[in-house]
Amino acid sequence: MSWLRPFAFAGALVAAALVGHAIPRAAPPPRIAAPICAPQPAVIDEVALRAAIRAELGNLPRATTNAATAAPVAAPTAPPPAALPDAAAASALADAQQLLDGALTRGRWGSDDASAFRRLLARVDSDGRTQLLSELAPAINDGRLELTTPGMPF
Amino acid sequence: MKRSLLWVIALALGSGGVALAGQHESDPVYVDTTSLSGQGTVGDPRSSTDLHQYIGCGVTTYASGGSYATCSATDATGKSVYCYTYNADLRQTVLGIKGDSYLAFFGNKTTGECTAIIVTNASSYAPKR
Numbered sequence: 683m684s685w686l687r688p689f690a691f692a693g694a695l696v697a698a699a700l701v702g703h704a705i706p707r708a709a710p711p712p713r714i715a716a717p718i719c720a721p722q723p724a725v726i727d728e729v730a731l732r733a734a735i736r737a738e739l740g741n742l743p744r745a746t747t748n749a750a751t752a753a754p755v756a757a758p759t760a761p762p763p764a765a766l767p768d769a770a771a772a773s774a775l776a777d778a779q780q781l782l783d784g785a786l787t788r789g790r791w792g793s794d795d796a797s798a799f800r801r802l803l804a805r806v807d808s809d810g811r812t813q814l815l816s817e818l819a820p821a822i823n824d825g826r827l828e829l830t831t832p833g834m835p836f
Numbered sequence: 837m838k839r840s841l842l843w844v845i846a847l848a849l850g851s852g853g854v855a856l857a858g859q860h861e862s863d864p865v866y867v868d869t870t871s872l873s874g875q876g877t878v879g880d881p882r883s884s885t886d887l888h889q890y891i892g893c894g895v896t897t898y899a900s901g902g903s904y905a906t907c908s909a910t911d912a913t914g915k916s917v918y919c920y921t922y923n924a925d926l927r928q929t930v931l932g933i934k935g936d937s938y939l940a941f942f943g944n945k946t947t948g949e950c951t952a953i954i955v956t957n958a959s960s961y962a963p964k965r
Contacts, residue, residue: 819948822918829916
């Protein structure tokens with residue numbers, strides 16, 4: 683009966699495959715990207731190419747060929763950056779505003795305030811200057827700030 | 837008779853000497869915070885007996901751009917008014933202030949901006965001492 687043994691083994695294998703039992707198989711090979719072949723440099727007859735280009739350009743309508751010399755087309759340009767306050771000017775404005783707020787809290791505008799304000803005002807931009815002056819002037823005029831500095835407020 | 841006539845003439849000349857000195861005007865600094873105005877002679881506050889009186893204007897110009905004038909006045913009680921302006925005509929007017937000027941300025945109380953600056957240079961105002 684030993685001669686039946688190979689047939690029995692083969693039959694068992696077929697049966698196992700049919701019922702889905704895992705049969706040890708080798709893992710699929712990793713997918714390989716399709717090879718990209720470098721194009722072969724074409725042999726170009728430059729003289730013939732130039733002649734062909736000239737011929738094609740000659741066939742273009744006149745309006746098209748004259749487009750470059752007609753109305754100049756504005757090159758697309760980046761939009762101008764929004765006017766940003768200079769960092770030093772912004773810093774000076776903040777300092778001057780702080781100085782003014784402090785004086786308003788005290789209710790007095792002295793010589794030290796005047797000299798510091800004068801220095802800061804020279805560094806702020808025109809908008810900031812107007813902002814500060816339009817706060818300082820009414821404060822003096824309605825008595826919220828008493829001038830203790832001799833002479834001009836700054 | 838002749839001697840008394842000479843006395844009369846001498847007296848007349850002596851009393852007329854005051855008139856020959858010309859008019860003198862001296863006004864203390866006047867401040868009105870309601871209408872925002874300051875007025876006074878530039879030459880007098882410096883020699884006033886109180887420590888407060890002041891009147892003046894100045895022009896500031898920046899090389900980076902921007903020029904403005906400011907005017908300020910403080911009366912004998914310490915009450916102050918102040919205005920500023922970017923107006924070119926007003927700035928020009930400020931430049932005409934001298935030591936014997938009479939200065940008056942007016943402004944908008946809400947904004948603090950000067951609305952008028954008056955400068956009078958006249959012999960009747962005492963020069964700054």
